[in-house]
Amino acid sequence: MATIPRWDLTPIYPALSSEQFKADLKEVVLLANGLEKDLGSPSCNIEEAVYAYERILDYLENLSAYSSCLLSTETGNPDFLKAVNQVEQEALVVQRLEVSFLNFLKRHEQEVHQLAGEGEPLCAYRYVLSELLEEQEHLMEPALENLASDLARSGTDAFSRLQEAISSSATSEDGSGSKTVVQLRNEAFHPDRDVRKEAFEKELSVWKTHEVAFAASLNGIKGTTLTLDKERGYASPLDRALKQSRIGPEVLTALITTLEKNLPMFRGYLKAKAKALALESCAFYDLFAPVGTGGKTYTFSEARSFIIDQFSLFSEDMGLFAKKAFSNNWIDAEPRKGKVGGAYDTSFPLARQSRILSNFDGSFNALSTLAHELGHAYHDSVVLSQSNLLRSYPMTLAETASIFSEYVVFQGAISACSADERLTLIEHFLQDTTQVCVDILSRFYFESSVFEKRAEGALVAEELSALMVEAQKRSYGDALSVYHPYMWAVKGHYYSSDLSYYNYPYAFGQLFALGLYAQKEKDGSIFATKYRSLLEKTGSTSAQKVALILDCDITSEKFWQEGMDIIASYAQEFAHASDH
Template sequence: MEQIPRWNLDSIYSSLEGEDFEADMKALKTLTEQLKTHISGCQDLRDFNAWFKTTLDLMQTTWDTIDTLGAYAHALLTVDTSDEKAMHGLNKVDEIALDVKAVYVKVLNAFATHKESVRNLINNDESLKRYAFVIEELLEEQRHQMSEAEEALAADLNRSGTDSWSRLQQAVSSSSETIWDEETQERKTVIQLRSMAFDPDRNVREKAFNKELSIWKLHETAFAYALNGVKGTTITLDKKRGYKDPLERSVKQARITDTVLEALIGSIESYLPMFRRYLKAKAKLMGLPKLAFFDLFAPVGLTHQKYSFDAAKEFIIENFSAFHLPLGEFAKMAFEKQWIDAESRVGKVGGAYCTSMPLRKETRVLCNFDHSFDSVSTIAHELGHAYHDKVTSELPALLRNYPMTLAETASIFSQFIIFQGALKHANTDERLSLIEGFLQDSTQVCVDILSRFYFEKDVFEKRVHGDIMADELSRMMVDAQKRSYGDALEETQLHPYMWAVKSHYYSSGLSYYNYPYAFGQLFGLGVYQLSQDYDDFGARYDQLLHTTGMYSAPEVTAKIGCDITTEEFWKKSLDLINTYVDEFCQLCDYKE
C-alpha cells in the first residue's frame, strides 16, 4: 500500500524544545524590547530618517520571527489536535504576541504623531517610495485604534476569548466521531463522513450526511455559544474602533472598496440562473427531480481516475512546467523536500491550507489526500499559494502582506492549469466528469460562498440584539442556502449546520472570510484569460504576484488591465464558466 507523505519540518526547527526554537523565542523577546525602547524615544528625534528606517527594520524582523514561530507550532497542532506540547508551544508564542501587539500599537501612534515627516520621507527617499501605500494604510489603521491600554486588554482577552472559541470549534470538529456500522462497530470521524460526499453511491452519501448532521446536532449548543462569543466580541471591538460594522473593516482588510464588493456580489447574483441550470442538468443526469445537498459533490460520468500520490505529483509538475517553468520547478522542489503533509489521519484537521515560515523563506502545505482528482486539484491550489509566497519571499514583511482577496489569485490560477491539463487528454465521458468537477468547485466558490456571505451578514445584524440560539442559526443558514441555490436544490435536504462546519466563521480577526474566495476564483479566471494575449505572460504573472502586497487590490489588478470596480470584468470570468455549463448541459442532453 502506498505511503502518503507527511511533511518534514526539520529545516524550520528541530522541535518545540529544541535550542533553535528557544533561541528564536529569546530573539523575539529581545526584538520586542528593542522596538519598545526605540519607540519610546520618538518625542526627541535628532535624525528622523534613521529613526524611521530602524523602526521599519525592527518591526518587520519582529513580524517575521513571530510568524515563523507561530506557524511552526500551529503546523504541529493541526496534524494532531491532541498534541499538548504543540498547544503549549502555541500558547507561549501567543503570550509574546501580546507584547508585540502592544508595541505595534505604539509604533502606529508614533507614526501618526510624525505623519507629515513620515510622508515627506516616503515621498523623497527612493528606498522607501515602495512603502507609500502600506504606510498610508498603517496611518488609516491607527485612526481606528483604541487607546494603548484598551488595545492591550483586547489582545489579552482574545487569548482566552475568541481564540479559545476558535480552537474549540477546530478541536471538536476534527475529533468528533460516530458509529458507522452497527454490526462491526466501525467508527468514522466527521471529517471522514464529509469526505464521503464524493462517494458514487447515493445511499452512502445520504447515510454519511445524516450521520454528520447528528454529530453537529449533538454539539450544536457548544458551537452556538462559540459563534456568539466570536461575533459578539467582533461587533463590540469594531464599534469601539470606529467602524460602522464588521463589513466595513473586512472591506478595508481586503484592500477593496464598497464599489468593488458590490460589483462582485452583483455579478454573481445576476449569474445565479446559470449555476442553477448546471445543478438541474446534474439532477437530470442522475435521474433525480432535484439534487439534495449531499448530491452536490456526487461524481458523474466516468468515475474519476484514482491517482497515486506519485502520479498526482508528476501530473502537477508536468502541467505547471508546461505553463510556466518556474512554477513547475517550485512544485518539484516542494515535493522533493517534503513540504506537503497529505496523509489523512485521526486528530488531523480537515480541509487544506498553506502556511509560510518567513525566517526560513519556506512554506508548508497541509491537505487530506484521497486519490481523487479533487485531491490533486487541492494540492495544486495550495502549491499556488506557496508559489505566491516564494515570489514575494525576498520582500520585507510589510510588502509581503497581501490581502485575502489577492491571496486566492495564484491558488485558483494553479487549479485551473491542472483542470486544463486534464481536459487535453480526456475522452467524452472523462470530459463530462472533469467539467462537472470544475463546475462543482465554481458553484461552491460562487453560489455557496454567496450563501455564507448572506448568512454572516444576517448573523452580525441579529447578534447586535443578543445571543442567537442554535436552532435559529440553523434556520438562518437554510434561508441563506435557499436564497443562493434557489429551486435547484431540494428545500427539505439542505445543510442547516454549515455554520458549525466552517472554521472561517470563528475568527474575530477576519470577518467575512467568504467573498475573497469568489474574488480569487473570478479574478484568477480573468488572469488566465489574459494569459492567452501575451507571449511573456509568465514574467507578467510573477510581477503581478510580486506587487500584491504593495498596493490596493484595484491598483494591483489595474496594472494588468483589469477594472474590478465594474460588473463587466467579473462577468467575463462568469462567461467563461458559462461555456462549461453549456457544454455540460449538451453532454447531459439537458434543455430548460
C-alpha cells in the same frame, strides 16, 4: 495507493524542545521590548524602526506557523497546544508593540510621508505606510488595545481553537464502527447515493451533538467582533473587512451583483446534474456526487507528477517550485485522526519556505486541492524575498494565485482526456465554481444576517441553523431539495474575530483568476512573466491597482462577467451532454 507523505518541519526548527525554538521565543520578546523603548525616544530613526518592526514580525510569524503546524496534525497533543499558547502569550508583546508602532508613525506623520516620497528610502512603502496611518485612526486607547489582545487568548482565540479541535476529532459511533466527521464529509464524493445520504445524516448528528459548544463559540466571536469594531470606529465588520481586503465597496457591489445575476446559470447546472444522476432534484449531499464513469483516481506520486508537469508548461519557474515543494517534504497530505480537515498553506519567513496541509484521497478533487495550495505557496515564494510589510497581501489577492493554479491543472487535464473523462472533469470544475460562487454567496448572506441578529442578542443553535438554511435557499434556490443546516459549524472561517467575511475573497479570486487566464490566451508566452510581476505587487498596493497591472477594472461588472462567461460555457456544455 503509494505512500502519502507527512511534512518535514525540522528545517524550520529541529524540534519543539530545541534550543533554537526556545531562543527565537526569547528573541522576539527582547526585540519587541527593545523597539518599544526606542519608539518612545525623540531620536528614534523612522527608517530603522520600520525595518526592526518587520524583523520582529518575521520571528513571530515563523514561531506561530511552526506551532500551528504541529497542532493541526495532532490536535489532541497537549505539548503542541501548550506551544501554541506560549507563542500567543509572547505575541501579546508584539501586539502591544503594534499599537506603539502605529502611534509612533502618527506622531511623525509628516516625516513618514516625506520618507515615502519618490526616490526616498521608504518609497516602496508608500501605500502600506499610508494604510498603517489609516489603521491607527481606528485604534482604541493603548491600554484598551492591550487589554483586548490579552482577553482574546482566553476568548475569541480559545473559541476558534475549540471549533477546530471538535471538528477535527468528533466521531460518529454506531454498529458499523467509528468515523471522524472529516471521514464522513469525504463520503460526499462517493458514487452511491445511499452512502452519501447516510454519511450526511451521521454528519448532521455529530454537529447536533456539539451544537451548543459551536453556538457559544460563534456567539462569543461575533459578539466580540461587533463590540471591538464599533469601539475602533468602523461602520461595521464588513467595513473593516473591505479595508483588510484592500478593496472599496464599489468593487464588492460589482462582484456580488455579478454573482447574483448568474445564479440562474448555476441553478441550471445543478438541475442538469440531477438529470444526469436520474434524480428529481439534487440534495446537499449530491453536490459533490461524481457524474459519468470517467472519474480517474491518482496515487500521490501520479498527482505529484501531473501537477509539476502542468505548472511547468505554464511557467518553468512555477514547475521548479512545485518540484522543490514535493521533493523537500513540504506537504502533509495523509488523512488521519486528530488532524484537521481541509487544506491550507503557511509560510516561514525566516526559513523562506512554505508548508502545505491537505487530506489526499486519490480523487481529482484532492489533486486540484494540492494545486490550489501549491498556488498559495508559489505566491509566497514570489514575495518572500521582500520585506514583511511589502509582502503582506490581502484576502482577495491571496486566493488569486491558488485558484489560477487550480485552473492551470484543470486545463491540462481536460486537454488530454476521453469524452467521458471530459464530462467528469467539467462537472468537477462546475462543482468547484458552484462552491466558490454560489455557496460562498450563501456564506456571505449568512454572515451578514448573523452580525445583524447578534447585535440584538445571542443566537441559539436552532436560530443559527435557520439562518444558514435561509441563506442557502437564497443562493441555491429550487436547485436543491435538502440543505445543510450546520454549515455554520463546519466552516472555520466564521470563527475569527480578526478576519470577518472570509468568503467573498474566494469568489473574487475565482473570477479574477479566470479573467487572468483569459488574458494569458491573448498574451501568450509573455504572460507568465507579467503574472509573476503582478504577484510581486500584491503586498504593496491596493487590489484595484494590482489588477490594473494587467488592465483589469475590478469596479466593473463587465470584468467579473468575463470570468462568469467561462463558467457558463462549461455549464452549457454539461447541460447539453446530460440531455444526450
